[in-house]
Amino acid sequence: MSDQCISIVLPVYNEADNIRPCLERLWDALRDHEHEILICYDFDEDTTLPAIANMEAKPPTIRFIKNDLGPSVAYAIQAGFRAARGDVIVTTMADLSDPPEVIVCMVEKRRQEGAAVVSGSRYMRGGSQTGGPYVKRLLSRFAGLSLYWVAGLQTHDATTNFRAYSRDFLSQMRIESRHLRERQ
Numbered sequence: 001m002s003d004q005c006i007s008i009v010l011p012v013y014n015e016a017d018n019i020r021p022c023l024e025r026l027w028d029a030l031r032d033h034e035h036e037i038l039i040c041y042d043f044d045e046d047t048t049l050p051a052i053a054n055m056e057a058k059p060p061t062i063r064f065i066k067n068d069l070g071p072s073v074a075y076a077i078q079a080g081f082r083a084a085r086g087d088v089i090v091t092t093m094a095d096l097s098d099p100p101e102v103i104v105c106m107v108e109k110r111r112q113e114g115a116a117v118v119s120g121s122r123y124m125r126g127g128s129q130t131g132g133p134y135v136k137r138l139l140s141r142f143a144g145l146s147l148y149w150v151a152g153l154q155t156h157d158a159t160t161n162f163r164a165y166s167r168d169f170l171s172q173m174r175i176e177s178r179h180l181r182e183r184q
């Protein structure tokens with residue numbers, strides 16, 4: 001593996017219906033770039049696993065990461081961070097809500113500008129939000145704008161999970177959450 005590799009951390013939970021198109025789009029977007037796709041799952045009975053096993057043309061860059069920290073998307077992502085080999089680690093969801101086609105742009109921005117984190121935004125020019133209940137979309141938008149204008153957070157979309165992280169940044173940061181404190 002070279003010093004420039006993109007690690008995609010993809011937490012899954014019974015994504016049998018979405019995983020094939022998700023992986024196809026990830027492969028199309030990343031095939032010309034060194035990368036790995038980390039399928040981060042909580043339990044062996046997850047319907048995502050046989051759906052991937054039954055794919056005729058699955059990306060050869062898939063690695064399976066079993067989350068042993070506890071069942072939750074937060075723990076699955078953390079397990080993916082621990083297993084990732086890339087210099088840039090991208091979190092995205094398997095529900096097709098994040099456009100894989102912009103991952104390379106996010107990674108290039110992170111590398112060229114030295115940003116610790118590049119966040120995809122549903123609310124910036126060119127962004128969009130697909131699906132979900134109207135009230136949830138409205139609350140997400142309100143939270144993002146509030147955190148941007150009131151708290152000075154440098155993103156318009158603080159609630160998104162679509163981010164590209166520097167490996168160095170993740171190795172220096174301690175991930176804290178209520179769930180982690182309860183386990184300690």
